[in-house]
Every structure is written in C-alpha cells, then in structure tokens.
Amino acid sequence: MTATMTPYQSAAPSSGAGFVQLLHAEWTKLRTVRGWLFALALGAVLIVALGAGSAAGSHRGCGGGPGGQLSGKACAAANAPPTGPDGTPVTDNFYFVHQQLDGDGSITVRVTSLSEQAPGAGQRPQGPADGSVPWGTVTVPWAKAGLIVKAGTSQGSPYASIMTTASHGVRFQYDFTHDVAGSDTTVSTTSPQWLRLTRSGSKLTGSESADGAHWTVVGTATLTGLPASIQAGLFVASPDYDVVDDHIVGTATYGGPSRAIATFDNVGLQGGWTPSTWAGSQFGGDGSGPLGPPGSRFTQSGGVFSVTGTGDIAPAVGDPDNNTIGGSLIGSFAGLIALVVLGALFITAEYRRGLIRTTLAAAPDRGRVLAAKSVVVGVVTFVVSLAGCLIAVWLVGDLRRNNGFYVVPASASTTARVIVGTAALLAVSSVFALAVGTIVRRSAATIATVIALVVLPYILGASAIGPLVWLLRLTPAAAFAVQQGYHRYSQVDGVYTAAGGYFPLPPWAGFGVLCLWTATALGLALYLLRKRDA
Amino acid sequence: MEATIAASIAVQGLRKRYGTTVALDGLSFTVQPGQVTGFVGPNGAGKTTTMRVILGLDSVDEGSALINGRPYRSLRRPLAQVGSLLDAAALQPSRTGRNHLLWLAHSQGLTARRVDEVIESAGMEKAARRKAGGYSLGMRQRVGIAAAMLGDPPVLMLDEPFNGLDPEGIFWIRGFLRSLAAQGRAVLVSSHLMGELQDAATHLVVIGRGRLVADTSVAALVAAASGGRVQVRTTARLEATAVLAAAGATVAVTDVDLLTVSGLPSQQIVTLLGESSVPFSEISGHRATLEEAYMELTRDAVEYRASDESEPVR
Numbered sequence: 045m046t047a048t049m050t051p052y053q054s055a056a057p058s059s060g061a062g063f064v065q066l067l068h069a070e071w072t073k074l075r076t077v078r079g080w081l082f083a084l085a086l087g088a089v090l091i092v093a094l095g096a097g098s099a100a101g102s103h104r105g106c107g108g109g110p111g112g113q114l115s116g117k118a119c120a121a122a123n124a125p126p127t128g129p130d131g132t133p134v135t136d137n138f139y140f141v142h143q144q145l146d147g148d149g150s151i152t153v154r155v156t157s158l159s160e161q162a163p164g165a166g167q168r169p170q171g172p173a174d175g176s177v178p179w180g181t182v183t184v185p186w187a188k189a190g191l192i193v194k195a196g197t198s199q200g201s202p203y204a205s206i207m208t209t210a211s212h213g214v215r216f217q218y219d220f221t222h223d224v225a226g227s228d229t230t231v232s233t234t235s236p237q238w239l240r241l242t243r244s245g246s247k248l249t250g251s252e253s254a255d256g257a258h259w260t261v262v263g264t265a266t267l268t269g270l271p272a273s274i275q276a277g278l279f280v281a282s283p284d285y286d287v288v289d290d291h292i293v294g295t296a297t298y299g300g301p302s303r304a305i306a307t308f309d310n311v312g313l314q315g316g317w318t319p320s321t322w323a324g325s326q327f328g329g330d331g332s333g334p335l336g337p338p339g340s341r342f343t344q345s346g347g348v349f350s351v352t353g354t355g356d357i358a359p360a361v362g363d364p365d366n367n368t369i370g371g372s373l374i375g376s377f378a379g380l381i382a383l384v385v386l387g388a389l390f391i392t393a394e395y396r397r398g399l400i401r402t403t404l405a406a407a408p409d410r411g412r413v414l415a416a417k418s419v420v421v422g423v424v425t426f427v428v429s430l431a432g433c434l435i436a437v438w439l440v441g442d443l444r445r446n447n448g449f450y451v452v453p454a455s456a457s458t459t460a461r462v463i464v465g466t467a468a469l470l471a472v473s474s475v476f477a478l479a480v481g482t483i484v485r486r487s488a489a490t491i492a493t494v495i496a497l498v499v500l501p502y503i504l505g506a507s508a509i510g511p512l513v514w515l516l517r518l519t520p521a522a523a524f525a526v527q528q529g530y531h532r533y534s535q536v537d538g539v540y541t542a543a544g545g546y547f548p549l550p551p552w553a554g555f556g557v558l559c560l561w562t563a564t565a566l567g568l569a570l571y572l573l574r575k576r577d578a
Numbered sequence: 579m580e581a582t583i584a585a586s587i588a589v590q591g592l593r594k595r596y597g598t599t600v601a602l603d604g605l606s607f608t609v610q611p612g613q614v615t616g617f618v619g620p621n622g623a624g625k626t627t628t629m630r631v632i633l634g635l636d637s638v639d640e641g642s643a644l645i646n647g648r649p650y651r652s653l654r655r656p657l658a659q660v661g662s663l664l665d666a667a668a669l670q671p672s673r674t675g676r677n678h679l680l681w682l683a684h685s686q687g688l689t690a691r692r693v694d695e696v697i698e699s700a701g702m703e704k705a706a707r708r709k710a711g712g713y714s715l716g717m718r719q720r721v722g723i724a725a726a727m728l729g730d731p732p733v734l735m736l737d738e739p740f741n742g743l744d745p746e747g748i749f750w751i752r753g754f755l756r757s758l759a760a761q762g763r764a765v766l767v768s769s770h771l772m773g774e775l776q777d778a779a780t781h782l783v784v785i786g787r788g789r790l791v792a793d794t795s796v797a798a799l800v801a802a803a804s805g806g807r808v809q810v811r812t813t814a815r816l817e818a819t820a821v822l823a824a825a826g827a828t829v830a831v832t833d834v835d836l837l838t839v840s841g842l843p844s845q846q847i848v849t850l851l852g853e854s855s856v857p858f859s860e861i862s863g864h865r866a867t868l869e870e871a872y873m874e875l876t877r878d879a880v881e882y883r884a885s886d887e888s889e890p891v892r
C-alpha cells in the first residue's frame with residue numbers, strides 16, 4: 045500500500061462524557077424497560093393498598109353513648125385516650141382518697157402494706173374478673189400506693205406524686221412521663237415507708253423517710269397550670285397483670301386487670317393546709333364492675349386507711365393496633381419487596397444479558413458506573429416511595445378514623461420523620477439490593493438474599509420480645525425504626541413489640557444500621573467490579 | 579512519506595490463563611488505520627478474549643493493550659475513540675433497539691439525533707422501535723454495528739459481525755467495512771471463517787491457541803499459499819518434463835497428461851515449451867483461495883483436530 049492514510053478524526057461533538065451523562069444514561073436505561081416501571085408503580089401501590097386494606101377491613105364500635113351507637117369519627121373521638129399536659133396519650137385511672145386543699149402546704153403519710161391480686165392468679169389465660177374465679181396474690185411490679193396532688197378532676201390534668209411501688213421502690217412521678225427513683229425499699233408491716241408531698245406555689249417536692257423523723261427529698265417538680273385549689277390525698281393504682289410467654293416465633297401474652305390493696309396510717313396535713321373530711325372515689329372511669337362498688341374500696345378506722353385501687357397513672361403504651369402514623373405504613377414492607385426486585389434487576393439483568401460489558405465499554409470507570417446506578421435507583425425509588433407513603437398516611441389515617449379507631453396524633457417533625465424515613469428506608473434497601481446484585485450477579489439469589497436480610501427479620505422480629513428482637517438491632521431491618529410510633533417508658537411494663545410501634549433502636553440509629561450494611565455491600569461490589577473480568 | 583503514525587490498536591505480549599488453560603500466550607500485533615484487519619483463528623483461539631482485554635473488560639497476567647497509545651480504561655469518552663461490537667445478543671429483550679442506542683448515546687453526551695443517524699446508516703429504521711427480544715440475529719448485529727458507530731470513532735472492533743447475517747447482509751457489511759477503512763478508520767474484524775473476510779479484509783492477524791500465527795497482508799498470504807505453481811496439460815509428458823527441469827523448475831506429475839510446475843513463471847514456461855516444440859493444450863496458474871491459505875497456516879494451530887479426539891483423556 046503506497047498511499048499514506050490520515051487517521052480518521054471523530055466528527056462526534058466533543059461534549060463531556062462525565063458523571064452527569066452517566067446518570068442520564070442510567071435513567072434512560074431504567075425508564076425504557078416497562079417491567080421496571082411496573083415494579084416501581086407496584087411498590088407505591090403496595091404501600092398504600094396493604095395499609096388501606098387492613099384499615100378498611102377492621103372496624104371498632106363504640107358502646108352506646110347517650111344517643112345510642114356512635115359511629116365513624118365520633119366513635120374515634122370517643123375512643124381517644126386522655127392526653128397529658130404535653131399531649132402524650134395517658135392512662136389516668138386510680139382510686140383517690142382526697143379533699144380539696146388551698147394554697148401551700150404539705151401532706152404526710154405512712155404506708156404499712158401493699159399487696160396485689162389478680163383473678164385466677166398464674167392461670168394462662170387469666171381467669172375472668174367477674175368473681176367466678178377467686179382472686180389470688182400476684183406481683184404487679186408497678187402497683188402504686190402513695191400521695192398525689194392533682195390539678196383537677198379531669199383525666200390527664202397535671203399532677204405530682206410520691207409513692208411506694210411493689211418492685212421498684214420509692215418513686216416521685218409527675219405529669220405522666222416523668223419518673224424519679226428514690227430508695228429501693230419494699231413496704232411491709234416491719235418496714236413501713238413514710239412519704240411526704242409539699243406544695244409551694246407551682247413547685248412540688250416529694251420526700252421519703254424510714255422513721256418519720258429524718259427526711260430525704262426524692263424529687264421536685266414545677267407544674268404549669270396548677271390552680272390555687274387542688275385535690276390532694278392518698279391514691280392506689282395497679283396496672284394490668286401481664287404474663288408473657290416468648291416463643292421462638294412470636295409471643296403469647298396473657299393479662300387482665302389486677303388490684304392493689306394498701307394500708308396507710310399517720311395521715312397528716314401540715315403548713316397552710318387544714319384538714320376536712322376524706323372522700324374516696326374512683327378517678328377516671330366509672331369504677332364499677334369487677335372490683336366492686338366504689339364504697340367498699342375505702343375503709344377508715346382509727347386512723348388506719350385501707351384502700352383498694354386499680355388502673356395506672358402513666359403514659360399509655362401497648363396499643364396492639366399500632367394506630368400511629370408508622371402503623372399507617374404497614375404496607376411499606378410489601379412495597380419494599382417490589383423496589384428491592386427493581387434494584388436487583390437493574391444490575392443482574394445486565395449480567396444475565398452480557399449488557400454489563402456494553403456498559404463498562406461505554407464507561408470504563410467502575411466506581412462511576414456503580415455510583416450512577418446507585419443514585420438513579422436511590423432517587424427514583426425514594427420519590428416513588430415518598431408518594432406512596434404520603435398517600436398511605438393520609439388515606440389509612442382517614443380510613444381508621446372513619447372506622448372508629450383513634451389515631452395517635454403526631455407532631456409535624458414526627459410525621460416528617462416517619463414518611464421521609466420510610467421512603468429513605470425503601471430507597472436505601474433498593475440500593476442495597478443493587479450492591480448485592482453486583483456481588484452475586486444472579487437475580488434470584490440476589491432477591492432472596494436481600495429479602496432474607498431486610499424483610500424476614502422485620503417479620504420475625506415484629507412481634508417478638510425475646511432474643512429475636514436483636515434482629516431489629518443487627519440486620520438491615522433495624523431501619524424500620526424510622527416508623528417508631530411510641531416512646532418506651534421504663535415506668536410502664538407493657539408488651540413492647542415492633543408490631544405495636546416500639547422498635548429497639550431509635551429511628552435514625554436503626555436507619556444507620558441499614559446504611560452501614562449498604563455501604564459495606566457497595567464497597568465489596570466496587571472491589572469485585574474492579575477486580576473481576578466483566 | 580509522512581511521519582509514522584502510531585498504530586490505532588497495539589497489543590503487546592498479552593498473557594492470560596484461566597486456571598490451567600492458557601488463553602493468551604504472548605500475543606502481540608498492531609492494527610493500522612485505513613484498512614480492514616481480519617482477526618482470524620479457530621474457535622477458542624483467544625479472539626474474543628483479546629478484544630475484551632483491549633476494551634479493558636478482562637485483565638491480563640502480562641502485557642498491554644493500547645488504543646492510540648492509551649489504555650482503554652483511561653479513555654475519557656471511549657465510544658468516540660473505539661466503537662465495538664462484542665456480543666450481538668447483549669440486549670435487554672424488553673427494551674427497543676432505539677432505546678438501547680439512546681442510553682449509550684446519553685452516556686457519551688450524544689443526542690437522540692445521532693441515534694437516528696446511526697439507525698439509518700445500519701439500515702434498521704423499521705425495527706428500531708420494536709422490542710429487541712423479537713429481533714433476528716441479523717437485526718441484533720445491525721443494532722450492535724449501529725452502537726459501534728454512535729461515537730463516530732476512528733477505531734472499530736467487531737467480533738464475528740457476520741454471524742447470523744443473510745447473504746445480502748454479508749454483502750452489505752463487507753462494503754460497509756471497506757468504506758469505513760477508506761475513510762481512514764482502523765477496523766478490526768474477527769471471524770472464525772476466513773471465507774467471510776474475502777473481499778473485506780486487506781490485512782490479516784491470524785492466531786491459534788493464544789499465539790500469533792501470522793500478521794500479513796491478504797495479497798502476500800495468498801501468493802505464498804499459491805507458491806507460484808503452474809499446471810501444464812500436455813500429451814508429451816516426458817519431453818516437457820525434461821525441458822522444464824533443464825530450465826531449473828520442479829516438475830511433478832499430477833495426472834496422465836498433467837504436470838504441476840513450480841519455480842518458473844507461466845510466461846517463461848510457454849516460451850520454453852514453444853521453443854522446444856513440445857505440444858501443450860493448457861497452461862494455468864494455480865491461485866489458492868483465502869480459505870486454503872488459512873487452512874495451510876493453521877494446520878498446526880487448530881486446537882481441536884480430529885486426531886486429538888483419539889488421544890486418551892488426561
């Protein structure tokens with residue numbers, strides 16, 4: 045060949061081929077496969093449909109109100125628990141031996157005994173509380189007997205109290221969510237417990253003493269909204285007696301009402317408070333029923349008061365229906381499955397068809413390819429999940445209220461955290477599937493692995509209270525904590541399960557666990573993508 | 579003569595083994611612009627592996643593969659430098675051919691207009707908007723060629739592009755490859771069938787068992803295989819043999835009235851026989867086909883010869 049060839053110069057416009065172009069290419073890939081768009085839509089639909097389906101299928105009636113049966117939103121309002129001064133749903137039922145007291149002063153008492161009973165004690169399930177089964181002695185750890193100052197007669201009104209408990213020693217508690225521990229004594233006739241509650245303006249001080257002479261301050265509280273005239277006196281309460289059997293999968297809980305019987309003596313008023321007659325009455329609820337008529341629950345003879353009480357003064361916990369905003373997103377795990385399938389196929393389909401070589405020939409930088417794919421999958425699944433979650437929260441909440449359920453109100457920040465957090469949970473899970481898919485390179489194996497790591501622990505751990513709860517700390521399923529609906533209170537024994545809205549980790553810590561898994565998987569995926577022959 | 583231009587593709591001492599199997603065994607060759615280089619070898623010779631190495635897809639134990647002096651993985655906008663077709667079947671079945679080209683275009687900052695241009699030049703306008711799952715192998719090859727052309731690259735590398743094409747398609751692609759070379763591009767086309775490259779390639783890189791067997795122009799290869807042999811049909815066999823042997827030729831008797839002569843050009847044979855009044859009825863130059871030339875070359879390199887099958891399994 046004699047002619048000298050001038051090498052060909054590409055006439056393609058010399059525009060950039062950077063990361064933005066790669067993102068554009070991956071987005072084009074995603075939107076041009078109809079099955080993948082279907083998986084995206086299915087993800088959003090499942091989030092909404094599963095929640096709406098369960099909400100539409102369950103109704104809660106209301107016992108006849110003054111106008112007969114209540115229905116819909118009126119019933120939901122009637123089912124709403126009282127709320128404390130800070131808006132927390134609370135339980136506020138106890139037996140109250142009280143009188144009205146004005147201004148400042150203090151009240152002192154000696155507790156000489158506290159014991160608890162439940163019908164058919166120890167039986168599983170517990171016997172009915174209608175008298176057909178004899179009441180037997182049990183231990184209800186948070187049974188309470190002591191002194192209380194209550195702002196008013198409505199449930200949820202501010203209060204401060206000093207008390208002895210069955211298993212948790214002396215406690216100073218106020219406004220439902222606050223709990224201060226005192227000495228660790230258990231009351232008996234041989235070791236009685238002296239208690240004192242002092243009011244000075246809006247400040248209340250709880251003190252304890254073993255002998256009535258030497259006093260120790262347990263705690264002080266400044267209550268807002270405390271009127272000059274308050275109700276003060278003795279109280280006894282005993283929360284439900286619960287027995288929990290933890291099985292390998294799930295738990296069985298048996299429970300029912302309990303009652304506590306306490307004896308007090310040395311009741312005295314000091315300071316500006318002047319004594320009048322003590323009146324006994326049930327605070328909150330009508331007090332009739334299994335525990336007998338109110339009159340028999342308070343006897344006073346020779347300065348010795350015997351009081352029988354049930355109920356609790358505490359934040360409300362243990363809602364089995366999880367009627368929280370997080371509970372409205374019950375469908376999110378199903379939506380997650382659809383989006384995880386998309387995340388996996390976005391890379392495994394390329395391996396199956398040999399397209400990965402075309403991709404890497406077009407963009408030889410493996411890190412950029414993995415990053416572009418992650419960003420596209422992450423952003424697209426986030427947007428779709430966000431839409432699904434917004435609709436689900438609005439629709440499911442409305443359906444529940446219409447069907448008579450009370451939906452726990454949530455602050456704007458909690459609402460945002462649950463909705464955005466759930467969308468982020470689904471998005472990061474899809475990226476996790478993409479990373480696992482890059483490592484495994486097979487669709488079925490990838491999807492099975494990710495579902496086994498994310499969805500299965502969630503289902504196994506949701507109703508667990510035993511060792512299986514660790515699944516919700518260690519596996520990527522920990523991220524479901526973004527749907528955390530309630531606080532866990534140490535001063536309330538309840539069945540704290542994820543299904544009930546209690547996750548073992550705080551929301552963003554749980555989400556961090558998923559992010560850690562995803563980052564690790566992406567790191568391994570990048571290492572293999574660089575090292576392996578495509 | 580202009581200054582020497584660096585080879586478009588330069589492969590130097592490639593060595594790669596998969597476990598105990600040696601895939602590439604010190605392979606070196608270059609691909610020059612302005613010609614179609616056929617990359618030939620039996621199945622399993624290492625053609626596809628070599629192309630994957632050039633594209634930075636597979637790693638090597640030793641050696642280097644450079645595009646215009648740079649490794650592929652360092653190219654900023656690779657499709658504007660090398661267009662490649664590795665596996666025509668590598669398409670997402672539920673994506674249309676046009677959308678496949680579209681994402682590739684977007685990855686290089688190219689627009690949909692460029693996509694429509696290459697669709698037209700590959701002659702697949704009708705099928706472009708159908709799902710790739712329904713494409714014939716020939717149509718997939720056209721999508722692959724269109725993809726290789728997207729960045730209008732100076733270097734093209736096509737692995738078995740003739741596979742699945744009908745005669746019309748083969749004819750089309752031969753012309754297409756020649757026109758690309760005529761524009762000054764370097765074109766490397768692999769095939770395990772030498773016949774497919776006839777009338778398309780002007781240069782050949784022949785490999786077998788991961789080693790270079792020949793790196794030569796097509797013209798030189800055919801001439802070598804033909805070996806300057808001339809067939810002479812004559813009734814005076816003995817006289818003709820004596821005359822030609824005296825002139826220094828090697829003469830072999832092929833048939834009762836047929837001699838195969840080598841070492842003398844046919845023109846001189848005619849003159850010699852005429853001068854000696856030896857009668858002859860036909861003198862014809864023997865020209866080997868590319869296929870024959872290839873068979874001769876790879877006789878030793880073919881990996882799966884019939885005789886291998888009778889060897890005991892180790």
